[in-house]
Amino acid sequence: MLEEVGTTTEGDLVINVGPQHPATHGVLHLVITLNGETIKKVEPHLGFIHRSIEKMCESLTYRQFIYVTSRMDYLSSHINNHACALCVEKGLQVEIPPRAQVIRVLMDELTRIASHELWWGAMAMDLGAFTPFFHAFREREGINDIMEETCGARLTMNYMVPGGVMQDLHPNFQKKVKEFLQLYKRKIHEYDELVTGNIIFQNRMKGIGYLSPEDAVSYGCSGPTARGSGVSSDIRKLYPYEIYDKLEFDEVLENGGDSFARYMIRIREMQQSVRIIEQLIDNIPEGDFQAKTKAVLKLPKGEFYTRVETARGELGVYIVSEGGTTPYRIKFRSPGFSNLSVLDHIARGSKLGDLVAMMGTLDLVIPDIDR
Amino acid sequence: MWSFSHIANEIHEWLSKTFNPTLTLIIEMVIAGVAVIGLFAALGLVLVIMERKVSAWIQIRLGPNRVGSKGMLQSLADTLKLLVKEGLTPNGADKIMFNLAPFIAMIVAMLLMAPIAFAKDFQLWDLNIGVLYVSAVSSIMVISILMAGWSSNNKYSLMGAMRSGAQIVSYELSAGLSILSIVVLTGSLQVSDIIHSQANGWWIFKGHIPAWIAFVTFIIAVTAETNRAPFDLAEAESELTAGFHTEYSGMKFALFFLAEYVNVFIVCAIGATLFLGGWMPFHIGNWTAFNHVMDYIPSSVWFFGKTFFLIFVIMWFRWTFPRLRIDQLLNLEWKYLLPISMINLLLVTAMAILGWHF
């Protein structure tokens, strides 16, 4: 790698952004070739926190491996768990009780809001505004507290088990969620006042990092990154799981394809999540929170694939079973990995400062990319 | 009456009585030097804690609250920490330039203290080209940043320094032009003259809209000149880790850090002097009683009050705005601010000739 670092024969400057760099939010290493301030090439180097979760899961049982996946995309760990639980249930062909389904969806959406909040704060920080980060965390704390009460953890919830959820909701859950929604609705306009409407912010975002719909699909982008280019890709709408087909919410689409479109998608998605939570919070059905499953789970021989929508895009879980108690091979199709691959494409020709903004709008979570 | 000028005169008289004139001058110079260094240190401490408290207030958190009462000694503790830290010089760096750069930054900041009138008749050096001196000396700042960036032998530093060079050189222009508009109104470059011309009203009120335009331009330009957000591209930490002072540590870093804050103080003091009447109290036309009450407030309180208000405004910018991009930054200066301030200067000149101001 050494010969890549320095100046090239054409006099371009090669700089390393990362692995320890304030803009990479983790240990992503980008080797950037610059001509003055203009980017000629971005080359990601991954693997600084690769733990080979896929290999690890091969030696864990179907109950155990779910908890490792919390550490993939730690900001939407609940949704990761959900995807794995769904995949195991698909193999076991278990019917999940309605109460568990509603709880799962509620938690998913709360996780999505929390993840987008963090993204919002971190992205504003990339652009040099520090204050939004703290304002975002004020709301995010509310969600973390709710999670802590019910799941026992704030970040890696590990609340999912094949067949339902681990324990019943905390008695305070409904009250707390309603309080949070109230707070959130009171504060959401501050986001627009502080960041979205800011003229500097808009100039930094509009027309930057254009991603055409064709490229978005070809690069395998999903989630807000694809929807910012007008590609309909919400798994909750296209391939509904749990009770998403019975819920009223819109798939948020923007046609700009630039950083600002991707930004607006996430801001509007938070409101859709609030809508979903509002529909469900007073209608949690009574009943079991877990289906009866055997103590030792064995999946039949075959291949099982589930797709869910995490806060970053489409997460695929591909389990190949040989009929044993552990998966023979497991593959996580992580949204961040594909979304990162588009960075070089959209960053070429723009300024160094814009790269940071683009990385912000792609919402990269490094453990999700490295796995 | 107790005042800075009174104390200064007492000291001067006592020294004149006791020593011969040469020795008096030397002792007075030493006192002035010590005072400037003391003020430099004190300002650094006060402004750092102020920035941290202001940012904490904006960011709905508490800020430093452990060292001293309500964390007021935090910056002192930080300074102590920085003093005892090792000042590393990177192996590939140009040693002399690398070590010299922070001192140049500090010297510039100290030199700029000279023409500032801190209170009524209390000024180190009331030279007849005071305002010109300030603009001239403050441009030396860019040399220290370029030196630091170049000699660090670090690509982040170099890019930060180059950005900073482009930025400071461009924004000098509109800062200079907006200063010039007040000089046109006053007809003098001397700081004391400018302040005395505002005895019957500050220029921001007397100068109508052109003075406001000049004031706003001035605030934007000096925010950029002091490398503060939203114009902190030279040290844009999300892009360049720390820009030109990436390689600095310990006291050498602290000198840059303090110089930045002292520069903020100085530009705000200049702004307060030019547009808000310096130490002049707030007077309204013929309201004699009101004006008398205002006169009772010491002139130093007026000066520091105005200055710190402007500092607060600049801090407020920093903690609310995202950063500009380098081309947007230069566009703002060359396509908007510079033409505006040039036309504004014409307006002000016309106003001064025709006597349209109060």
Place this chain on the structure above:
Amino acid sequence: MQNEELKAKITELLSAATFEEGGEWLNINVEPADWLPLAQQLRNDTSLYFDYLFCLTCIDWKTHLTMVYHLSSTKHRHNIVIKSKLDRNKPEIQTVSQVWKTAEFHEREVYEMFGVNFLNHPDLRLLILPDGWEGKNPLRKDFEDPINMIKL
């Protein structure tokens, strides 16, 4: 398009393809040599239009390796799975990174994890693993690392 129609259409394109049903999606087994031409047709045929490669991976079956491509169409919303058996000792297959750009990164991942050699790949280097891991292929079943691996 339903599975039956897809089957008919793909048989038309490649008569050597064999099908496997029972799973969620239609599985199609192809020979490595047939893959690239088929991929181009799958991508460009207007009635198929598989423009979204959402998962690309490999499975080590101890006797052979199997490449697995999950394809979807954003226009018609149908999905298929393509599988291709590779020789374990000399795994080679044509790259599809010019058909679906996302394959470039995914193939690099499979290259380092399984040692599959993607022919004509524009930039086949290690992506995740650090330098010096060439040819070690950690996701293969027989991979042993006595220092870093913890046996459960």
